[in-house]
Amino acid sequence: MKADSRIWLGAIVALALVYALGALVSVGEVSLTAWLGSWPPAVAAAAAAGSLLYAARRRAATTADSEANADGADGAAALRFLGLAALAWSAGAFVYAVTGLLSTTAAVSLSFGDLFSLVALPLFVLGFTRFAPLPRGFRPVIRHMTDSYVCAAALFSIVWLLLFAPLYSALGEDGEFLAFALVYPVADIVVLCLLAPLVFTSPHSTRRAVLLAIGAFVIICGADLIGAVTRLTGVLPAGGIEYPVRFLGFALLGSLPWLIRDRASARPRRITGRGLYRFAPEIAACGALFVAAVVLTIGALRVDNLAPVLPLAAGSAVIVLLVRMSGLLEENATLSRMVHTREQHFHELAKNSGDVILLLDFDARIFYVSPGAAEAFGYRLDDLLTEPVTAIVHPEDLPQVSAAMAAFDRSGGEGIHLRLRVRAGDGTWRHTESTASLYEQPGEPDRLLVTTRDISAQVALEDQVNHLTFHDGITGLPNRAYLEERAREVLVRRERGQYRGEIAAIFLDLDGFTAVNDSAGHTFGDYLLAQAGRRLRATTDSGFTLARWGGDEFAVLIEYSANAQQVVDFAERLVRAVSAEPFQVADREVVLSASAGVAFAESGMESGELLRNADMAMARAKENGGGGRLEIYAAHMHAKVVGRLELQTELRQALANGDFVLEYQPVVDLESSQVTAVEALVRWQRGDERVLPEGFIGPAEESGLITPLGEWILREACEKVALWRASDWDIALSVNLSVKQILAPRFVETVAGALADSGLPAEVLTMEVDEEVLLEDQGEAVERLAELRRLGVRLAIDDFGLGYASLAHLRELRVDTIKIDPSFIRDLGTDGTVTLLTHTIIRLGQDLGVQVVAEGIERSEQLEQLRSMGCGYGQGFLVARPMVAEGVEALVGGEAGIPL
Known part of the structure; x- marks a missing residue:
């Protein structure tokens, strides 16, 4: 309370x-x-x-x-x-x-x-x-009423003897008025005895x-x-x-x-149904009757003449008790019939059940077995009853049976679940699932009730599922999950001193496999993987675990080796096995090579670390050119990967904290020296250091952070340029895009939302893409960029001229601007070939009717040559360095143009 x-x-x-x-x-x-x-x-x-x-x-x-x-x-x-x-x-x-x-x-x-x-x-x-x-049902209500009456009669007898009997004697001739005075106590006692037992229920x-x-x-x-x-x-x-x-x-x-x-x-x-709750009325009646009997006995010894009301109460209580007893006898007869009926139901259920039901003595002898045992296990009933059940249990499972028998005693025991192998009549071993519980019957010794089901088909299915779970469906080799578990087990055993020698992991990647998948299809790619798996399996020695790690990667766990050189020699043998002869794919031959990485297990190393080190070594081999290259893991590889992950974490926190800022590099009309546009460039304010994009764009792309970062850049730049245009500055905006941004879900909707929220006209915004972007996923990327053009957004190809099929892209995707790569501008005037190519690009842009912007102008002679070639626009340190928004405002608002 x-x-x-x-x-x-x-x-x-x-x-x-x-x-x-x-x-x-x-x-x-x-x-x-x-x-x-x-x-x-x-x-x-x-x-x-x-x-x-x-x-x-x-x-x-x-x-x-x-x-x-x-x-x-x-x-x-x-x-x-x-x-x-x-x-x-x-x-x-x-x-x-x-x-x-x-x-x-x-x-x-x-x-x-x-x-x-x-x-x-x-x-x-x-x-x-x-x-x-009140209790529900006719019989429970009658039982409650009779018990309440017994309680009331007993309680009234006590009150009469202790309180009203002396008053009755004192009244004498006026004793007949006692009945009027007793109306309240009698009524109260009846109601109290009727309601008090209900408190417990x-x-x-x-x-x-x-x-x-x-x-x-x-x-x-x-x-x-x-x-x-x-x-x-x-x-x-x-x-x-x-x-x-x-x-x-x-x-x-x-x-x-x-x-x-x-x-x-x-x-x-919930009331559990156990304890005294179920018998509260009976306990109250018996208790009151006992107390009343004691008090009445003592009172009878002390009082000579008892009032007639006392025998009336006691006699009526006895009559009610007799009625109550007859009800109990009738209930006992009903319970006996129920027990007999349930016993018949048990035998019918055992006879027709698909499970085998047994009654066992505690010495494992079979007392009863259901007829279904003959059909399930191929035995005759007489054969089963002549020997203990342990005679048909697999010897390896007998300890389970002994433990189950010991778990029960004569006083009871909870049910136990067992999975045992049982010998069938034809000599085969069947997998079974059994439930054993104590079986009690009046007049009989306690036994065990065992329900057994044949689960051989289920176990076979589980074995098949386990095989599929830990094996690759294409090559038939163990898969990644199996290799990880096996590596964990091997390293634990080595820590216990059960292994000697080197434990190592080798990762192998097929160079050029992606091209086979793209050209011939995944079906032929799977066929090639199966061939590679057979070659590697033929090369692998006993004691090694070869697995398909995923994709076109294979892994080998070397559980023991005399020295590290043997491990390296074996890795080189695997690499040579892949490139030894061409693979037959459909009606053509495919020549592949492999890149491999090796890592050795050090003391105290966990399995995940060993496999990760081998994977990093393989990745390093592919970064260094692949084509049969082999790398051995070194600590600096891990430090490099960890540093990159830490940088990605810092970038994520920096975006949440607003640590990124924008700088704007003006784009100038080379004839009039007027600023016509600005290119938004992101910088990372890392404490007191301002980090350029080269230091964080790569990790941002790998982590997927480039998408929210790009959206922030777009919105921030659109809002700023829209504000400048509201001040009567005729200025445009250029924003760079990455392939992950273009292929991100709702990319076009994001651009449209940024324009709508800022109020910037779509034709003022130019989205710059590298030619490499179009090679990543050409079909979808071109479609997304075409949707941008339908919004009215202008498109520009950045770093034009580096040789990524530029003319094909100009044909497939209509662009408004091409930006000449700074490498051409850098050698302008000093390299005749570069100068000729630059002039050709400018003429190409003029013929196609698109703007040409020269990037990276740093010297005045470069500027003069570009003017003489007819290049319309340019940007670079000579023109204007990237600057914060305030710098742009001062530059554009204070001067009619930039002196060039």
């Missing part, structure tokens, strides 16, 4: 104590105390009725009871009936207060106010049973409400008991303590909805 609930209860108890002290002070004035004392309980009952009815209406309008209702409870209805009961108690108390019938001089007869109070009892029962439902979601309600009712019952004594004796016990007690009961009842509101959405816990 939470702190606010404890404070609430404390306030109620304190108020009742103050009320009780006030009653004790006025003990001398009995009539006045009785009359005045009845008003606070009446008010408390009325307040409780209002509180409960308001809470019922509020709860009915919400879903607070949704979880409790799932357990059979109905909180809103419970509060409503409890409120009506409190209202009836309030009406009765007000009648007493008005008529003064509770005075000590009142007759011991029932009055109009008593009728209200008696009506409150069934209403309280209805409300309580909405919180703690109530849902956990309403357990607090049930406890508070029964607690309030117990307090009210105590007040009724004190009131009955007052009626018979005409004396207020303890100065009228009845009224504070009744006030406390009504106050607690009225506080019930507010003390349980914090549990309205609590998740109800």
